[in-house]
Amino acid sequence: MFFASDNAGPAHPAILSALGAANTGFASGYGADPLTIAVTQQLREIFEAPEASVHLVATGTAANALALATLANPWDTIFCTPDAHIQQDECNAPEFFAGGAKLTLVGTGDKLTPDTLRTAVAAEQSRGVHGPQRGPVAITQATERGRIYSVAEITELTAVAREFGIPAHLDGARFANALVALNCTPADMTWRAGVDAVSFGGTKNGCLGVEAVIFFDPARAWEFELRRKRGAHLFSKHRFLAAQMQAYLTDGLWLDLARRANASMARLADGLRGIEGVRFTAEPQANMLFPEIPRHMHDRLQAAGAVYYLWDGAETGAPEDRLTLRLVTDWSLPEAEIDRFLSLARG
Template sequence: MNFASDNGGPVHPKVLEALAAANDGYAMGYGNDPLTAEVVQGIRDLFEAPEAAVYLVGLGTAGNVLALSSLVQPYDTAFCTPMAHINVDECNAPEFYTSGAKLTLVPGTDVMTPEALRAAIAAEGTRGVHGPQRGAVSLTTVTEEGNVYALERLQALCDVAKGFGLPVHLDGARFANACVALGCTPAEMSWKRGVDVAVFGGTKNGLMGVEAVILFDPKKAREFELRRKRGAQLYSKHRYLAAQMKAYLDGDLWKDLATRANRQGAALRAGIEAAGLEVVNATQANMVFFRATGAQHRALKAGGAVYHIYGAEPAGDDGMAIGRLVCDWSMSDAAVAQFLSMLRDVA
């Protein structure tokens, strides 16, 4: 019953098989191997973007910060929500890798509104040379609070950004989960909405450690290549990144794994609500946030459930706190059923 994070789940067997298959003989390094070329073409095909520049990196933070660094100058600012991963979970890496560009937080929740974005961008253009320049907009789906941007909302936000001449970065650590939740294609959730650079995440969805950065404007390719090298993300044994991503693409494994995780998220939501407890997010994907008392949380954890308390720890037995449950591709029906049985007992 480990719901702590989809980072903590196992690597899918097909990925391990692909790594073993790639571990044969010699191959050119630094992405000059045939497997990487095949993966680049596969991602272009998946995203219906034949001219896109595609690069593999080892982790999500690297994908995000290198993508942003290719969009903004040191004197710029990137607009994001207060809960964006680039703001709360990356130890100022965006500022470091952009050589000083700042983040401007768009007021509101984890899901940005077009009105709030328009106001934030407009307000940042009032100080001329004395203030940061408007740089880029960064969006996340699935958000840090488990919500998914509707395609119409994504389109509206991209339209606002384009109205100010700003590029859009999409943090897609859980890109597959969002895509499955929306029932859309990767193209429909990215460049067809107006996204300029997307991260196609794999580490949270059954891969050992690889993310794809997709620049829909190939004019940015050379700069990204240099930034990736300077940022220590150009792997010499690159074929092992490519092998993982090849397995992810084959037979739409990315979609199958996200579907499994999302299905368990939906089962958790239904069971929690049936037990009379409140779910506080939309739960369209694989993350569930529920409100319970301190006594209930402690009883669940004593029974073997592993998950995080979101925000402050509950005060006493009656104090309320929000628990965060995250399902990965391997989450079993039995684990979900056991958790919900415990929940009914404590509720």
């Protein structure tokens, strides 16, 4: 009963098989291999962006930090929510890789709104040389609270960015989960909606460890290449990143895995709705849920071996205390484990 993170699940057998197939013979390094060239074309076709520059890295933090560093000057500020992964979980990597660009936190939750973003952006550059300059807007899709921006919402946010002449980046660690939930195309959720660059995640959705950074303006490519090399994130045996991504994209595997993860969350959420004492902080839209439950239910689940994050509340206290959990489902989670969790929650 492992609901702590979709990072914790196994890699899909097709990904591992692709790595084995790539592990024969010799291939040029640093992205000059045939697999990387083929994957670049695959991603361009999937995003309907034939001129896009495509770059593979091994981690989501590298993807976000290097992408934002390419979009921001050291004296800029990056606009994001207080709950954004780049704020909460990346150990100041965006600031480090950008040479000191700061983060400006917008609003109080996990989603940007046009009004709060416009107010935050307008407030900068009010101190001339003494203050940070306006840098990129960073959107997380799906958010760290499991919510999804509609295509219209993304378009409204990027319109604000364009008002001020700044770029927009989309952190898509759970890109596939959001995409299948919206039932739109990758182009609709990115460049058609005004996004300039995207971190396209694979690791949380069945890969061993690979992410793609895509710039829809190829003029950004060379700077990113230099930053990736200088930041020690250019793999020499690059084909092993490309092999994962190629298998992930082939025959729509990436979409199938996301649908499985989302369906598992829907099954879990449907079961929890009927249990007395359970409330949702928000309806699940992808593969994450933050339910509030009484402590006695939490204690029962923990005693039976359920693994998840306690998001809000103390480990000890009165049985009737309210606690908030973070539950995440991945592509491989067996239905039997979901049903066992629900049975325990019911008591």
